[in-house]
Amino acid sequence: MSTLRRFSLAPVAHTGLFGVFLGVHAVGDALHVLHTGVGCKGKTQRQLVEHDLGREAHPQVGWTELSEEDLIRDVAARLREAVPELQRRRQAAALLVTASAAVELTSTDLAVETQRLEAELGVPVVWLPGVATAADLYAGYGAVVRALVDRVDWGVDWRAGSKDPPVVSLVGNFFHRYEHEQAANLAELRRLVEGLGARLGPTFLAGESFGALQRAHAARLLVRMPYAGLEADDLATLTSRRVCGLGLPLGLRATGVWVRGVGAALGVAPPRVEALVAAREARVAPRLELARRRLGGRRLAILADTPLAAGWVLLSGELGLELPLVVLLDRTLGGEAALRAQVAAAGGEVSPGTRVVETPTLMELRGLAGGIDDPPPFDLVVRPDLSLADTAWAHVATLETGFPAGHKHFVFPLPELGYNGTVALAQRLLDAAGGVY
Amino acid sequence: MRRQAKLNQVVCTLEGMATLLQRTPGNFAVVIHGDPDCANVLMHGMDHPGAERFFCTQITPDEAIGGRSLSVLRKCLDGLCEELTPEVIFVLGTCLSSLVGDDVESVTQAAAVRHGVRVVDLAGAGMRFVTQAAVVDRFARLMASAGLASQASEAFQVSGAAAPDPRAVNLVGFDPGEEVRDQLARLGVRVNAVLDLGASVAQWQRLAGARWNLVLDEALFAGFLSDCAERGVAPLEVAYPVGASATDAFFATVLEAVCPGVDDDAVLAGPRAAAHQAVALGIEFTRGVRLGFNLGSKKDLNPRTLAREGLAEVSVFEELGFELVLLLQGDDHPERLAAVREILGGLGCEAPLAVFSDTVFFADLCVDQGVGLTYASDHLRELIVPTDVGFLENGALRPGYSGVTQNVRRIVASLAQAGVGS
Known part of the structure; x- marks a missing residue:
């Protein structure tokens, strides 16, 4: 193996520190406090500004701007000084504090310091240790989800509120920008839940306020989604709620699995669930068939995080696409084993002819589409906006999705999840394949 | 310094x-x-x-x-x-x-x-902490080692030293655009290299081929210019050619140094007249409007933004008759403000100064200051939306004489959108 592999950057090289920022940005009124040197500011808002046209991220991050002198004398002093001032200015509902690796190396007890700050300020001040050395952004995002779930008073009996319809909360929704595909996804998930006679409660995370998330105790059922940062069993232990762990409802089959999973956990009569699935599928399937006529046999490459890739693998099968390559861009969401398990859970399989590449380096990924002058080995690729501009990837018809996405922006609520999302993605694939937009 | x-x-x-x-x-x-x-x-x-x-x-x-x-x-x-x-x-x-x-x-x-x-x-x-200016200068020195044989040992190889062309200029830290470059060429000034953000190492390697380094602010490139001067490439501070009067000043400075006595009318008279006419028309809409000129919010390492402490484009608004107020981000400690006033005074800027300590206070400050239009860093736009203050993002102004008309249109449109002066 190349010596350089260890030192090469990942295609999505953001670590947990950025993931925390992304998570905080997904809570309408929270603030991310960076207890770091001056250079770390650029690791947060600047990375999101071209991805999210919907909301300026700047007001949701503050920093202590540690100097070397601070580091030598008293690492916590700047935190004690800066956080109250930041809170005076920003009036956040909750503050989530992270530190750089260098600061954490000093072994200062920042947990105690943040507890003191919480008592002083009267709002939650949450210390998230170790995120700067976490392997990817999803680890940081999951840490935020976990911390926020942990702040809910789950001791309140869900029966204390209205019992009918039952409330379902989603935990681990990957909300990465305030654009309309995110709103559309949430609307799709709500539609699915309501189809089962339940009501969608607070979603971790979907841009809701910290206060709104606190009302999640009203949920009778929690649906653990793939970006939750904790397993279904742990979530159940933490919340004393029934939890069902499901993959992304992306594609016809995966959406059916999702509906059946939630329906079963809610105790909805199976005939009712099946009727719902059948009715929705009957609407969608003919449209997919139209797309299949054009897309069938084309070669698709998928570059995505593991849960998203699993959804795409299933959808590609439904559209008759060949799948020579799947590249998994995350480092903490389970890798190839999880991909195969998630696909299998929806009754599909990763074709033996499909090459699955886990966590390639950026250099390796750049070479996976062959030489820049050669005919591309794929007709279509589903991927985020990575540093591939001057490689053969740039010549493959692209459907941009996931993070980061600098080119694809949504001013129209076009979903990716649920039944409508399935049709919308088929449409986008058709457009990409046809070279028309 | x-x-x-x-x-x-x-x-x-x-x-x-x-x-x-x-x-x-x-x-x-x-x-x-x-x-x-x-x-x-x-x-x-x-x-x-x-x-x-x-x-x-x-x-x-x-x-x-x-x-x-x-x-x-x-x-x-x-x-x-x-x-x-x-x-x-x-x-x-x-x-x-x-x-x-x-x-x-x-x-x-x-x-x-x-x-x-x-x-x-x-x-x-x-x-x-280091200043953006210090980084910009250090980077330019590093890249200059690609083009100055005396420093080749530090970084890049130099394939061969070119003799400086007395009629050639390097544009260091800014690109005035195709129109200005074309006009310079027609006036006999050869643009040897455009060493703006994103210039390639190959561009930097051409550095020694020109007699002049055109910069918007000598203080910003002190070390770099000194290195270059030792190798026969002289500094020439010019106005950023944006707006009619600054573009006049740009050409006047360049021509006087590089090809004195040249008659520029054949190339510049027409565009110059059109630009000044655009200003004369625009001023009818802009005179007396309070303009909030934002300073201290950008972290883009862009020499154009940093030149003259961010004031390189201020003349665009001055010639349009705006009433200027500087909106400075950062702390308002008396020592800092005294230093800032001293710096601005040294640059000939006596405009009033208002400070906002945090981005979230920017909109309130604009309203308090009676600002009709703000020229500010793009990340402040969203904060302005709920107010009646017009917004023009820093960097939106086009250089050159033909840019003047576009700029005036854009400024007037921003005012109209905010309901100012309509």
């Missing part, structure tokens, strides 16, 4: 140099010696190429504590030299390497000897 960092955002050396190196095409590699998160100072994807030339030692806490971080750096440099063929390798330290006291220079020197490849320790990382 002006007192810097009083008006502008500061950076760390890692962030500053990495950002500029990422934007510079050329056959070099960059090693970030620190924890994996430090690679996130780079922009990934989203039309920001260049990250593929970056590597990170990805030091773990155990390696840092156990004193093994330098051996990891050594291994990384060995791998780079054996598997790739960069002309030069730059090594950037981080807070972590600074904290554990790594002697990066000794490892880079040894690697250079071992492999016969130039390996340059860009010392200075850690938690020290």
